[in-house]
Amino acid sequence: MTEKASNFLATIIEDDLAKGKHDQIVTRFPPEPNGYLHIGHAKSICVNFGLAEQFGGRCNLRFDDTNPEKEEQEYIDAIKADIEWLGFQWQDEPKFTSSYFDQLYDWAVHLINEGLAYVCDLSSDQAREYRGTLTEPGRNSPYRERSVEENLDLFARMRNGEFDEGACALRAKIDMASPNMNMRDPILYRIRKKAHHQTGNKWCIYPSYDYAHGQSDAIEGVTHSICTLEFEDHRPLYDWFIEHLPVPARPRQYEFARLNVNYTVTSKRKLKRLVDEGVVDGWDDPRMPTISGMRRRGVTPAALRHFSDMVGTSRAGGVVDLGMLDFAIREDLNENAPRAMAVLDPLKVVLTNLPEDHFESFTAAGHPNRDDLGERELPFSREIYIDRSDFNEDSSLSRKKFKRLVPGEWVRLRNAYIIQADEVIKNDAGEIVELRASVIEGTVGNDAPEGIRPRGVIHWVCAKHGVKAQVRLYDRLFNTETPDRGGDDFMQYLNPESLTLLTGCIVEPSIAKAEPETSFQFEREGYFVIDRYESTPENLVLNKTIGLKEVWERKV
Ligand code: ATP
Ligand code: MG
Numbered sequence: 001m002t003e004k005a006s007n008f009l010a011t012i013i014e015d016d017l018a019k020g021k022h023d024q025i026v027t028r029f030p031p032e033p034n035g036y037l038h039i040g041h042a043k044s045i046c047v048n049f050g051l052a053e054q055f056g057g058r059c060n061l062r063f064d065d066t067n068p069e070k071e072e073q074e075y076i077d078a079i080k081a082d083i084e085w086l087g088f089q090w091q092d093e094p095k096f097t098s099s100y101f102d103q104l105y106d107w108a109v110h111l112i113n114e115g116l117a118y119v120c121d122l123s124s125d126q127a128r129e130y131r132g133t134l135t136e137p138g139r140n141s142p143y144r145e146r147s148v149e150e151n152l153d154l155f156a157r158m159r160n161g162e163f164d165e166g167a168c169a170l171r172a173k174i175d176m177a178s179p180n181m182n183m184r185d186p187i188l189y190r191i192r193k194k195a196h197h198q199t200g201n202k203w204c205i206y207p208s209y210d211y212a213h214g215q216s217d218a219i220e221g222v223t224h225s226i227c228t229l230e231f232e233d234h235r236p237l238y239d240w241f242i243e244h245l246p247v248p249a250r251p252r253q254y255e256f257a258r259l260n261v262n263y264t265v266t267s268k269r270k271l272k273r274l275v276d277e278g279v280v281d282g283w284d285d286p287r288m289p290t291i292s293g294m295r296r297r298g299v300t301p302a303a304l305r306h307f308s309d310m311v312g313t314s315r316a317g318g319v320v321d322l323g324m325l326d327f328a329i330r331e332d333l334n335e336n337a338p339r340a341m342a343v344l345d346p347l348k349v350v351l352t353n354l355p356e357d358h359f360e361s362f363t364a365a366g367h368p369n370r371d372d373l374g375e376r377e378l379p380f381s382r383e384i385y386i387d388r389s390d391f392n393e394d395s396s397l398s399r400k401k402f403k404r405l406v407p408g409e410w411v412r413l414r415n416a417y418i419i420q421a422d423e424v425i426k427n428d429a430g431e432i433v434e435l436r437a438s439v440i441e442g443t444v445g446n447d448a449p450e451g452i453r454p455r456g457v458i459h460w461v462c463a464k465h466g467v468k469a470q471v472r473l474y475d476r477l478f479n480t481e482t483p484d485r486g487g488d489d490f491m492q493y494l495n496p497e498s499l500t501l502l503t504g505c506i507v508e509p510s511i512a513k514a515e516p517e518t519s520f521q522f523e524r525e526g527y528f529v530i531d532r533y534e535s536t537p538e539n540l541v542l543n544k545t546i547g548l549k550e551v552w553e554r555k556v
Helices: 008-018 039-054 073-085 097-113 124-131 148-159 209-219 229-244 268-276 291-297 301-311 322-336
Strands: 026-029 058-063 117-120 169-172 187-191 205-207 224-228 252-256 346-351 359-365 375-381 383-387 410-413 418-426 432-440 454-458 467-474 499-507 519-522 526-530 540-546
Touching (some): 008 039, 008 224, 008 252, 026 039, 026 224, 039 058, 039 073, 039 224, 039 291, 058 073, 058 097, 073 291, 097 117, 097 148, 097 169, 097 187, 097 205, 097 209, 117 148, 148 187, 169 229, 187 209, 205 209, 209 224, 209 229, 224 229, 229 252, 291 540, 301 322, 322 519, 322 526, 346 499, 499 540
Parallel strands (some): 026 058, 346 432, 410 454, 467 540
Antiparallel strands (some): 169 187, 187 205, 346 383, 359 375, 410 418, 418 432, 467 499, 526 540
């Protein structure tokens, strides 16, 4: 259908469409608005919206807001923004499970009338005991045989707020001996005397996820309800509700393996702890594996979508190497990010054979093979900055090992002259504070003359026309591959050096003119993005997205 690699879900859908089972497919992405979306959600978004796109169907955004406590408008807004930024659009308005509460209530009454649900007064401790274990069947609740009339009355009174939280619950009457624990009379409604961000104080009973999810799918005409494997054991229950209720459609649930990525935690609860405990600077801190964090770090939607394709969609789980995401990021930025020069650790170089007021300007390509990215002006005067690491006092260093500047020798300034280092200026503490050098006339755009052998090419920025910038370097947030491993507290694996702040960087003037969120390749340094919130033309702030090559060593 498209050139996109197929997966087992695409195969199922192709088959359903070929057989005429559906005219059009409908999927949905159902986040619980209790946190910001992370890289795992990005995968789920790409799967659900991607399949709808691929097969000319539609995808709903449904906030799965059955839990009144934890949900906040901030999360709802952030989730919408993330999906749009990834380049997807949901069908019609976003939907809310809470807008189906009336219908879900009526269907619960329907189940009571059919003798398929009852109000149970067991406390949660007792209920756990009655439920049995994986190896032992459960026992029927003493309240299981209540009459339809009594159940109708009690359920109405639950709704009216006549009972305390935990006093009773509505349960489906299925099979307490089922080998599948989910089928042992699962809870449909609990009493929760909490206001809900969508329904206010209208309800004091709230449906369980299991009861609400499939019916919400049915109301929306969802054809393929795609979720992760932990819901596989819930599928019989999903089907049981669909079978026993007069629902308008018969959605089917399909599961695929969750995306797990090494060096990363993907649980909103854990990510929230990082935010709440101030370990990071909010949900969209560039170190966070949230969609908004990655965005702020300069990861592009194209890179995330490509990554999602690369990891594939199957039922086989596993842990994906973060290097795969890095690969997708580099591939996209290499292709699309304009080039620029930035000196992160500046060392002043005075070009003594140029007059005080020397000025000239060079033109350089915005991108080596993208003419559409135009050209940039590189002003040049008597004083420039190079990176401290591009000079070494030790002129005995071999040319092979150190392809940069040493006293008495030459380097080419990228897009400009070849220069020769003449003199090192130090302060009282013996630190190098300045370099005196001379330009070799006639070397702009020309090969080196006889006898002059530059060691390499280095980047530079004009001291007079360069712009000061703050640059933030990021490393992995965790220093172990499996911070999420059960048992241990993941907080103990935080990398204390995940953020390095560089305040005195100098960047070429073209960068100061760019819009927030523009990405650049700083030559010889890596990919950087203009911070979307904190950067202004007067106070530039750039975030490092990723280095040019994988230099990061695996810490085991
Ligand atoms: P968390 O544990 O982070 O809270 P969740 O699954 O509870 O995740 P939801 O908001 O309920 O979060 O998830 C919305 C959708 O995203 C669900 O369909 C869920 O299966 C999917 N999803 C969540 N995490 C992943 C993941 N790591 N890989 C793939 N899909 C995921
Ligand atoms: Mg959840």
